[in-house]
Amino acid sequence: MADAATPRSTRRTFLGWGMAIIITSLTVSGILPILVFLWPPPPKGQTKGPLTIALDTPIDQLSDGQAVKFTAPASPNSAFIMADGGGDNAPGDLAFGGFVVMNQGKVQVLAINCSHLGCSVALNEGAKSFDCPCHGSRFHIDGTVLRGPAAYPLSHLTWKQGQDASTIEVDGLTLGF
Amino acid sequence: MSEEDLGKEGPGALSAPREIPLVEVDSHAGHTLEPEWKRLPIGPDSILYPVLVGIALFPMLMGDAGHHLADDMPDDETHPFFPDHFWPYPVIIMTMMVILGLFAWFVQKNLQLEQSADPRAVTIPRPDWYFLFLFQFIKLGPELLMSIIIPTIAFIGLLVWPFIDAVGGPRAARRLGWKRWPVPGRNIYTGTGFVVFLAIIALLELWALAGPNFCLPWFTGSVCGA
Amino acid sequence: MAIPHPREVQMAVVQWLDERYPFTKAINEAMYQRVPNFANAFYYCFGGMVFVLIVLQLVTGILLAIYYVPDARGNPAAAYTSVLFIQNSVYLGWLIRGVHFWGANILIIMVLLHMARVYWTGSYRAPRELNWMVGVIMLLLVLVLALSGYLLPWDTKAYFATEVTIKIAGSAPPAFLGAFIKQVLQGGPVVGPPTLQIFFTAHVFLLPALIVLLMYVHFRFIRAHGIAEPM
Numbered sequence: 001m002a003d004a005a006t007p008r009s010t011r012r013t014f015l016g017w018g019m020a021i022i023i024t025s026l027t028v029s030g031i032l033p034i035l036v037f038l039w040p041p042p043p044k045g046q047t048k049g050p051l052t053i054a055l056d057t058p059i060d061q062l063s064d065g066q067a068v069k070f071t072a073p074a075s076p077n078s079a080f081i082m083a084d085g086g087g088d089n090a091p092g093d094l095a096f097g098g099f100v101v102m103n104q105g106k107v108q109v110l111a112i113n114c115s116h117l118g119c120s121v122a123l124n125e126g127a128k129s130f131d132c133p134c135h136g137s138r139f140h141i142d143g144t145v146l147r148g149p150a151a152y153p154l155s156h157l158t159w160k161q162g163q164d165a166s167t168i169e170v171d172g173l174t175l176g177f
Numbered sequence: 178m179s180e181e182d183l184g185k186e187g188p189g190a191l192s193a194p195r196e197i198p199l200v201e202v203d204s205h206a207g208h209t210l211e212p213e214w215k216r217l218p219i220g221p222d223s224i225l226y227p228v229l230v231g232i233a234l235f236p237m238l239m240g241d242a243g244h245h246l247a248d249d250m251p252d253d254e255t256h257p258f259f260p261d262h263f264w265p266y267p268v269i270i271m272t273m274m275v276i277l278g279l280f281a282w283f284v285q286k287n288l289q290l291e292q293s294a295d296p297r298a299v300t301i302p303r304p305d306w307y308f309l310f311l312f313q314f315i316k317l318g319p320e321l322l323m324s325i326i327i328p329t330i331a332f333i334g335l336l337v338w339p340f341i342d343a344v345g346g347p348r349a350a351r352r353l354g355w356k357r358w359p360v361p362g363r364n365i366y367t368g369t370g371f372v373v374f375l376a377i378i379a380l381l382e383l384w385a386l387a388g389p390n391f392c393l394p395w396f397t398g399s400v401c402g403a
Numbered sequence: 404m405a406i407p408h409p410r411e412v413q414m415a416v417v418q419w420l421d422e423r424y425p426f427t428k429a430i431n432e433a434m435y436q437r438v439p440n441f442a443n444a445f446y447y448c449f450g451g452m453v454f455v456l457i458v459l460q461l462v463t464g465i466l467l468a469i470y471y472v473p474d475a476r477g478n479p480a481a482a483y484t485s486v487l488f489i490q491n492s493v494y495l496g497w498l499i500r501g502v503h504f505w506g507a508n509i510l511i512i513m514v515l516l517h518m519a520r521v522y523w524t525g526s527y528r529a530p531r532e533l534n535w536m537v538g539v540i541m542l543l544l545v546l547v548l549a550l551s552g553y554l555l556p557w558d559t560k561a562y563f564a565t566e567v568t569i570k571i572a573g574s575a576p577p578a579f580l581g582a583f584i585k586q587v588l589q590g591g592p593v594v595g596p597p598t599l600q601i602f603f604t605a606h607v608f609l610l611p612a613l614i615v616l617l618m619y620v621h622f623r624f625i626r627a628h629g630i631a632e633p634m
Binding site: 221222224226227229230232233236237239240241242244245246247248250252254255256257258259261262263265266269270273274276277278280281282284285287288290291292293294295296298300302303304305306307308315320321324325332335336337338339340342343359360361362363368371375 | 486
């Protein structure tokens, strides 16, 4: 094949390159501000801090292998921050619920989200396990995996004892919306 | 002939037989490029071809062009759409975007909001500039006539103007003894009428812009601006 | 295996496309249309500028709709605060809103200039009467777009300007028709949240769809008729 870049018309080639440059710069200078515009601005009224949660069953009344469910406050709209995680969960991810678990004398606070794809796990009191309704994952009451498809344990929440046995303070985020 | 002659440029230079680039086509029917005079300066082998395709998508979407005036004109009175006719448009687009950006940057005063709407607030309503002349016009007569009837008639008149011009024009030309009825740009009646129409709009606009303290006598009494 | 030159890759793609659709031919026809030299006059580009501005309005309008909240309840209303949010907090929000605002103003000027040019050169004459009518309807649509967009920030001047507009539209005879128009435009007995919802729907869904449709018709006509002969 011969050299295809044979000059045809210098003026038109110049016009063609000029237009290509202008059109390219137009596209770039048009798309860049759009991308900047799409980036969400810093939210107003979004604050990190401990959320005070009232439990249905006080911690000192939980017997071994028992758990109690709690949810994040709706007003103001808040969520808990996971301390660790694997699979679908990661440290810093948000959870809208959790369980306080009494396991061999030790109290643990777990986030409600399954580590497989994030469904809310349900307490199975008979088997003393957490069962995921979505794909059948099963977790031991201490959060470790008993059956897949989940591959990682449930996430923990950072917490401390509140004023009395029936309140706890869990690290969370007031969402501001 | 020496080696030097080969390197010479301008008149007297040797023109070596140039190989004409050929697109190798196999037997597929219809796959031949247009003849050279119709070839784009940017062909399918050019690095700029994707840009050309991008630009061409729009006229392609708009469908086949019919028989054009340009088809009957001599070649030196016409030019190809691309790039000879197209090239100002990217420049125009760029200029317009720059102007709009500068306006957005420096004239933010016009975009400032008043208080959130409150039906109990007391303000004098005033439309944007493109309705201001209409706003002023309404004050000049009975409300129904000025705000509904005349604008509606004006709009319908505008809509069917080509037919008014096509039917009424030749008749008027015959009465005037003209051979034909020219376009408004060369027509003392339709051209002047247009200028007078624009002048009325401009005067109404200026009247409104002059403000509520600028009043002129009118048949219905004194009428002030907005 | 040798790495093919980009040009060869491009040629192969073009050839592949050409075997399935007369791609090169279509592009050559579309781009190589002869244009009369008289069409180089500057006043022949007003229509193209209107097209560019409408595209710009569509793009910036879609972007604004991401942050705008069409809710007029309460004082200050969510619609009002969301416009303030766009103007003051969103990154480059002032630019996108400013371009939409000034673009609308320049669009109206350009539409009027385009129309004046078409009138002055007599380009509305046969066989282009239908295209003139499509254009006049689009002028009306552009003005209604400007009118409906004026209400969306939901501040005091927008509220009262809309009240006047609806009052005028509601004075259309006969009385029951005027009352019907007023009731439908207002969505209730006064200008309020339902009015904003109706104007928002018109401004964002109904009118842009109509104007894009009519633009397509307008351009099909232009392609069929070609550029009008000089006056």
